[in-house]
Amino acid sequence: MNIQAAVFDMDGLMIDSQPYWQDAQLEVMQNLGVPITRQDTIETTGMRVDEIVQSYFAKTPWESISTDQVCQRIVHRVVDLVQEHKPIMPGLHHAIETCQQLGLQLGLASSSPMSLIRATIDSFDLHGIFEVQVSGAELKRSKPHPEVYLNACDALGVPPARCVALEDSFVGLLAAKSAEMKAIIVPEASAFAEPRFVISDKKLSSLGELTVDLLESL
Incomplete structure (x- = not known):
């Protein structure tokens, strides 16, 4: 062998966990006023979260928080959902x-x-x-x-x-x-x-x- x-x-x-990554992206990005659909999140499957966030920022910049903080919010939400739903x-x-x-x-x-x-x-x-x-x-x-x-x-x-x-x-x-x-x-x-x-x-x-x-x- x-x-x-x-x-x-x-x-x-x-x-x-993919549905939870999608849910977290939708929740966090929509709260920032970024137009995003579930299909958008499906098309980024397998990509790293920081690369995903940077791509959204390039299209629709925001000023309230840093891209690193956005990544942290998404990851924390996914962790919570995985721990809750297993x-x-x-x-x-x-x-x-x-x-x-x-x-x-x-x-x-x-x-x-x-x-x-x-x-x-x-x-x-x-x-x-x-x-x-x-x-x-x-x-x-x-x-x-x-x-x-x-x-x-x-x-x-x-x-x-x-x-x-x-x-x-x-x-x-x-x-x-x-x-x-x-x-x-x-x-x-x-x-x-x-x-x-x-x-x-x-x-x-x-x-x-x-x-x-x-x-x-x-």
Whole structure:
């Protein structure tokens, strides 16, 4: 078997947090008078929150608070919603156990800040599961740049070619493939048939479909 480690994305893969990111953006940006629709928030899926806020500021500048403060408000709201609703994705525990059966090292690589990563670990009692937890929030370059995945592989001590990334978004998939990792995509149902996911090594409709045989075939 070539694979020695599995690196999980978080938002949209481990936890169904995308609706909460959308809700938080709508709430905070509309309070600033920024015209924003839910479709706008859907189109930025996988992007880092500071990049999203900067794009809105470029189109509709505001003066009341800084862009950093806006980011903090959005993140705090998402953390609150995740802790309140605990939106675990179907098959997460199954996928973790499947990786553990093969003795894979486990890592987590997310564009979200460490505050949300920690809240997720706490909310779902995932302590001790992921040897490495890497945030791309403070990196110079975010997904689709491979830096966050390269950092995770480096921290695990495993070459990227021997790591598999589990992702839900095309932005994240690009990051994983740019890092020269294997990549399993688990897109949301409405995007499942999109042709661009062909660059993944495997496509699943749920983490519950992950199997030992599939991982050994990579």
